[in-house]
Amino acid sequence: MSAQAISVALPRPSIPPTLLGGTWSFARREFRDAMSSRWFVLYTVAFTVLAVGVSFLSLSGSGSHGFAGFGRTAAGLLNLIMLVVPLMALTAGAGAIAGERERGTLMYLLAQPVSRSQILIGKYVGLAVALTCSLCAGFGVSAGVLAWRAGGVGVRSFVVLVGLTILLALAMLSVGVLISVLSRRSSVAVGISLFVWLALVFLSDLGLMAGSLIFKLRVQEIFALAALNPLQSFKMGVIVSMNASLDVLGPVGAYASHVLGDAMPWVLAGSILVWVTLPLTAAMVIFARRKSI
Amino acid sequence: MRGALVSLVLVLATAAMGQQSVSIIHDRIERAQPGDSLSIAAGVYQGNLEIRKPVSLEAQGLVVIDGMGKGTIIDVLAERVTVRGFRIRGSGDSVTGEDAGIRVLAGGAIIEGNTIEDVLFGIDLRESPGSVVRGNTVSGKDLEAGRRGDGIRLWWSHDTMVQGNVVRNSRDMVFWYSENLRIEQNRVTGSRYGLHFMYSHDTVLRENELEGNSVGIYLMYSNSIRLEGNRMRNNRGPSGYGIGLKDCDDIAIVGNALLANRVGVYIDNSPSAMDSTGLFEGNMIAFNEVGVLATPNTHDNVFTANAFVENEEPVATHGRGELHLNQWARDGVGNYWSQYAGFDLDGDGIGDVDYEPQSLFGQMLASEPNLRLFMHSPAQQAIEFTARALPELRPRPVLADPAPLARPPAIEVAMSGARGSGKWMALASLGLLVPSALIVALLGRDRAFAPASTGGGL
Numbered sequence: 240m241s242a243q244a245i246s247v248a249l250p251r252p253s254i255p256p257t258l259l260g261g262t263w264s265f266a267r268r269e270f271r272d273a274m275s276s277r278w279f280v281l282y283t284v285a286f287t288v289l290a291v292g293v294s295f296l297s298l299s300g301s302g303s304h305g306f307a308g309f310g311r312t313a314a315g316l317l318n319l320i321m322l323v324v325p326l327m328a329l330t331a332g333a334g335a336i337a338g339e340r341e342r343g344t345l346m347y348l349l350a351q352p353v354s355r356s357q358i359l360i361g362k363y364v365g366l367a368v369a370l371t372c373s374l375c376a377g378f379g380v381s382a383g384v385l386a387w388r389a390g391g392v393g394v395r396s397f398v399v400l401v402g403l404t405i406l407l408a409l410a411m412l413s414v415g416v417l418i419s420v421l422s423r424r425s426s427v428a429v430g431i432s433l434f435v436w437l438a439l440v441f442l443s444d445l446g447l448m449a450g451s452l453i454f455k456l457r458v459q460e461i462f463a464l465a466a467l468n469p470l471q472s473f474k475m476g477v478i479v480s481m482n483a484s485l486d487v488l489g490p491v492g493a494y495a496s497h498v499l500g501d502a503m504p505w506v507l508a509g510s511i512l513v514w515v516t517l518p519l520t521a522a523m524v525i526f527a528r529r530k531s532i
Numbered sequence: 533m534r535g536a537l538v539s540l541v542l543v544l545a546t547a548a549m550g551q552q553s554v555s556i557i558h559d560r561i562e563r564a565q566p567g568d569s570l571s572i573a574a575g576v577y578q579g580n581l582e583i584r585k586p587v588s589l590e591a592q593g594l595v596v597i598d599g600m601g602k603g604t605i606i607d608v609l610a611e612r613v614t615v616r617g618f619r620i621r622g623s624g625d626s627v628t629g630e631d632a633g634i635r636v637l638a639g640g641a642i643i644e645g646n647t648i649e650d651v652l653f654g655i656d657l658r659e660s661p662g663s664v665v666r667g668n669t670v671s672g673k674d675l676e677a678g679r680r681g682d683g684i685r686l687w688w689s690h691d692t693m694v695q696g697n698v699v700r701n702s703r704d705m706v707f708w709y710s711e712n713l714r715i716e717q718n719r720v721t722g723s724r725y726g727l728h729f730m731y732s733h734d735t736v737l738r739e740n741e742l743e744g745n746s747v748g749i750y751l752m753y754s755n756s757i758r759l760e761g762n763r764m765r766n767n768r769g770p771s772g773y774g775i776g777l778k779d780c781d782d783i784a785i786v787g788n789a790l791l792a793n794r795v796g797v798y799i800d801n802s803p804s805a806m807d808s809t810g811l812f813e814g815n816m817i818a819f820n821e822v823g824v825l826a827t828p829n830t831h832d833n834v835f836t837a838n839a840f841v842e843n844e845e846p847v848a849t850h851g852r853g854e855l856h857l858n859q860w861a862r863d864g865v866g867n868y869w870s871q872y873a874g875f876d877l878d879g880d881g882i883g884d885v886d887y888e889p890q891s892l893f894g895q896m897l898a899s900e901p902n903l904r905l906f907m908h909s910p911a912q913q914a915i916e917f918t919a920r921a922l923p924e925l926r927p928r929p930v931l932a933d934p935a936p937l938a939r940p941p942a943i944e945v946a947m948s949g950a951r952g953s954g955k956w957m958a959l960a961s962l963g964l965l966v967p968s969a970l971i972v973a974l975l976g977r978d979r980a981f982a983p984a985s986t987g988g989g990l
Contacts, residue, residue, distance in 0.1 A: 270975045314844075317908050368975070372968040379964035386957035394956040401964065444911030451902055461902055474909055486768055486794060487821055489897075489904025493770050 261353035265361025266368070273331065273369035282327040287377040289319050294384045316381075317477060320404055321440060321470050325411040328370055329436050332415020333428035335362045336526065341424050355527045363416055363519060370408045374401070399480035403508070407473045410514035417518040420526045443468050458494040465491070466507065469514040476507040554579040554597065561585055572618075582607045588614035588642075599623045604632045605651070608660075612640040623651040625673060630681065632656040633670065636663065639689075643668060653681035654702065661690040665697060672702040677724060686710045686732075694718060704728040711735065720745060726767070729754040737762060744768075748793065750776040751783065755808075758784045763945070765791045773798040774820065781808035785815060789945040792819040796843065799826040799833065800850075813837055816943040821845070828853020835933075836862040839940045841870045844907065845894050847931050852898055855931045860887075866935035876938035887936035888929035892919035895927040 273279045293315040336359070339345040348358055378401050385397070415432050422428035451461050465471040475495070478487055485492030485503070499506055554577045560570050566586045574593035580603050583589070587610075599605035599622040606615060615634060624631035632653035634643055641663040648654050654670030657663055670683040683699030686692055686707045693714045699705050700721050706728040707713060713735040719742075720726035726742030729735070729751045739761045742748035748764030750773070751757055757780065764774035772794030777783060781803040790796035796817045803810050810833040817823045823843035824835075827850045835858065840846045846869055849855060860866055864882065874885035893915045896903055906912055919925045 267975055274972065274976050314908055318910055318913060321910055368971060372971050375964040375968035379961050379968070382957055382961035382964060386954035386961055394960055397957070397960055401960075440910050441914055444906050444909055445914065448903055448906055448911070452900060456902075458902060461905060465905055471905075471909070478908070482768070484768065486770055486772065487904075488907055489901050490770075491902050491905040 261351070262357045262361040262364070265348075265353070265358055266365035269335070269362045269365025270369050273366055279327075279331065279369065279373070282323070283373040283376060286319075286323050286327070286373065287380050289323065290316060290377045290381040291384055293319055294381045295388075316400065317474060320407075321474065324374070324404060324408050325439060325470065326433075326436050327373070328408045328411035329415040329418075329432040330429055331366050331370060332363075332412045332417075333419050333422070333432040334425050335366060335416050336419040337422040337425040337428035338419075355529075356523045359416070359420070359523050359526050363412065366412055366416075367409055370412060371405050374404055374408060378404070396477075396481045399504075400477050403473050403476050403480075403511070406508065406511045406515065407469060410469045410511050410518075413515050413518035413522070417522040417525075420522045439468060439470050444471070458491045459498075461491050462495045466510050469511045472507040472510040476504055476511075479503050479507065551576045551578055551598075553577065554581045557581055557589070561587055567612075569614075580605060580607070582609060583613050583615075584609045586610045586612040589616065589618070590614075591617035591619075594619065596621065599631075599633075599651075601625075603629065604635045604656075606634045608634065608636040608641055609638060611638040613638070614642040614644070615646060616642070616644045618646045620646055620648045621650045623653070625652050625675070625679075627652070627679070627681070630656065632681070636660045639663060642666075651681070653685060654683040654699065656682070656685045656687075657689045657692065658687045659689065660686075661688075661692065663689060663692045665692065665694045667696045669698045669700075670702060671700040672723075674701070677703070680724070682706050683720065683723060686713070699723060706730065707732040707735075714738075715740060717741075719743075725750045726764070728752070729757065733757070736760065739763075741765075742767065742774075746772055747776050748774045748790075750778070751780045752776075752778040753780065755781040755783075757782075759786070759788055761787050763789045763791070764793060764796075765789070767793045769794065773825075776800070777802040777810070779804045780810075781805045782810070784811045785813070786811070787814045787943065789816045789943070790818070790820060790823075791816070791945070794820065795822045795825045796820040797824045799824065799830050801827055801829065803832055808832070809834060811836075814941060814943055815839070816841070816945050817846075818842055822848045824848075825850055826855055826858075827851070828855075830855060831857035833858040834862050835860050835867055836865050837867065837937070837941045839868040839870075839937075839943055841868070841940065843870075845891065845897075846871060846889060848894060849898055849930060852895075854928060858931070860931050860933035861935040864935050866933040866937055868937040868940040869933065870940075872936050874936065881938050883936040883938050885936075887933040889931065890919070890927055890929050892916060892925060892927055894930075 336345065339348060349355065382397060414435060418431045418435065419428045422431060447461065447464055450456060475485060475488070479485060485496045496503065552575055557572060557577060558581070561583060564570055564585060564587050569588040569590060571590045571592045572595050574595055576596040576598055578598045578600055580599055581597060583606065596619045597605055601622050601624060603624045605620050605623050608615070620633045623633055630653055633648035633651040633655060635656045636643065637658050637660065639661045641660055643655055643665045645667045648668060648670045650673055652673055655665055655668060657665070665684060672680050672683060680703040682704045683702030684694065684697060684705045688709045690711045692710060695714065695716045695718070697718045702723045704723065704725040705718065705720055708730045710732045711734050713732070715727060715735065715737045716739055718740045721744050723745045725747045726745045727737060727740060727749045731753050733755045736758045737749065741763045743765045745767050746769045748767045749759065749762065759775065767774055774790035774793040774796045775785065776798045778800045779802060783802065812833065812835045815838045817838055818841035821844045823840050823846040825848050847855065866887070869887050871889065872883060872887050874883040874887065876883050878884065893912050
């Protein structure tokens with residue numbers, strides 16, 4: 240028999256049970272689960288409404304003068320993004336494994352002919368796509384408002400803002416998934432992720448402020464410590480894209496601009512990227528090594 | 533593109549016309565009578581030109597004077613000389629020699645419509661009172677900021693008009709010991725100080741545009757100066773100010789626009805003399821990191837009918853201190869503050885509650901500038917919230933405006949290219965919405981998790 244005849248004779252599965260196919264099935268399932276989750280929809284709607292609201296508010300002062308463009312909106316959006324997006328991504332990631340574990344469905348997943356890391360990657364990809372879509376919806380509507388009211392000033396900064404926000408969401412999702420892998424119950428995972436959120440958004444900044452006052456930290460030390468926090472890196476990256484320099488952020492920013500120069504956006508994006516890869520790798524290693532469920 | 537075309541034309545023209553020495557022009561000046569007008573034929577003239585007779589040189593077509601990178605290109609040594617319409621390029625770069633495009637050492641000169649490029653100093657007037665510098669374009673050599681010369685410099689040249697010049701990539705347009713000048717409609721970009729006054733009094737600066745410099749207009753030790761309708765935008769850097777005032781008395785700053793600078797107005801010990809005042813009236817101070825930054829000893833400035841719109845900090849002091857020795861309203865007219873949270877119940881356009889900005893984070897910044905790194909973050913909001921919740925932490929207000937305006941005063945600000953077309957932003961909006969909708973539609977379709985053929989569905 241020729242090879243062609245064999246391939247005709249055998250039934251062909253619509254998704255081949257390859258490495259990629261298995262992962263992709265899990266990703267799709269996770270995506271659909273996220274889309275039908277009430278929390279996720281609520282976050283998306285809240286983010287969209289707030290983003291549009293901030294765009295409107297920041298334009299109401301400047302619209303009459305007509306020279307603000309996007310810069311001011313971005314400053315308003317920054318605070319909103321730094322509060323909402325990590326919360327959204329951390330809690331979404333926190334439910335990924337711990338929820339299945341608690342409901343007992345994790346056993347069935349592990350019984351599928353796919354490896355443990357494939358399950359984890361599949362879940363991560365599915366959630367990542369869902370988060371990206373959700374953010375794009377919010378930003379898309381907000382961009383529509385800006386195009387209508389303010390014209391096209393600062394499109395480049397806007398695109399950078401969207402890109403960095405997605406990167407930040409992916410980083411926070413990684414952390415959430417790591418927490419989820421380590422937690423027995425989903426309530427514990429969500430609790431821990433809320434604490435991590437609090438730590439990244441408020442405690443680390445306030446602690447660094449106090450530290451820089453008490454220990455009289457030098458500017459390079461303050462910058463290095465701040466850039467460890469993905470939220471600070473995100474903020475600095477957005478400001479660099481708007482101003483091409485960080486002098487807005489005082490002596491520390493001026494120092495960083497002077498030393499890093501054109502490499503600055505890449506250093507900051509790299510810092511966030513580390514937060515994407517490290518927790519996810521750790522989660523994979525821990526999840527794959529677990530003998531029990 | 534246009535620059536490339538111009539250089540191409542220049543190269544072709546040079547090749548066609550050949551090159552000649554400036555001695556041709558020297559000879560014609562030798563033969564001319566004082567007061568004659570000499571029209572110079574198109575071509576490239578190489579060398580350094582000295583004008584020792586009161587004549588008027590008019591370029592016919594494209595006339596290039598090329599200094600070949602040595603010394604000052606045109607030296608004006610006689611009174612009442614006119615240099616009009618030349619393209620002047622390639623001075624030396626000696627800082628001690630102060631090599632310039634055009635150096636004028638006598639009064640009554642008219643320097644008009646020249647394009648000066650690749651020079652250390654552009655137009656250098658020394659003891660040349662009663663001159664006119666109009667419609668010239670100066671771009672400096674490609675040097676680091678500390679090595680550059682001034683685009684236009686006046687030294688002891690009273691009663692001079694400087695109008696409609698464009699200066700790029702230079703140090704300053706600077707005025708030393710020169711009084712009663714008219715500085716109008718000049719545009720300075722990418723330089724250190726746009727307009728820089730040193731010990732120069734009694735002058736009006738009108739409708740100049742200063743963008744992307746370190747400082748827009750810096751007045752130092754200069755008195756009785758009026759700034760009217762100037763536009764300062766995007767002047768940034770570690771000491772980026774829209775307007776800087778250092779030991780200046782009787783300054784009037786009226787109807788200017790200060791937009792998106794690091795600091796809108798920086799006031800350092802001005803006014804300094806007794807019985808002198810500073811007036812800030814009807815200015816648009818918007819989108820700066822700090823609207824007005826003043827040293828704590830600042831006093832006797834009057835702020836009225838200004839619009840403070842969306843500045844990160846409207847008013848701050850350099851170090852600790854307050855600005856209560858200044859007047860924040862005149863004759864019952866205060867300023868418009870976009871952060872004002874008060875109300876205007878009687879509808880007379882004046883807020884019924886004083887405007888007293890209190891910012892704990894702002895106060896912390898004044899003593900610890902490094903903390904500015906945490907600007908625009910939720911932690912900053914947390915600190916402000918704490919200060920609102922705990923009155924004992926609340927700082928003393930840096931100023932009090934007894935008559936804040938309920939609506940922004942009508943201030944006309946004409947900025948070029950501020951709006952742009954919404955096309956790209958609309959495209960970005962669609963580019964975000966359409967793919968995400970598609971993905972949701974495709975992946976979110978209700979289909980069995982695992983294909984039926986594998987038989988392993990959940």
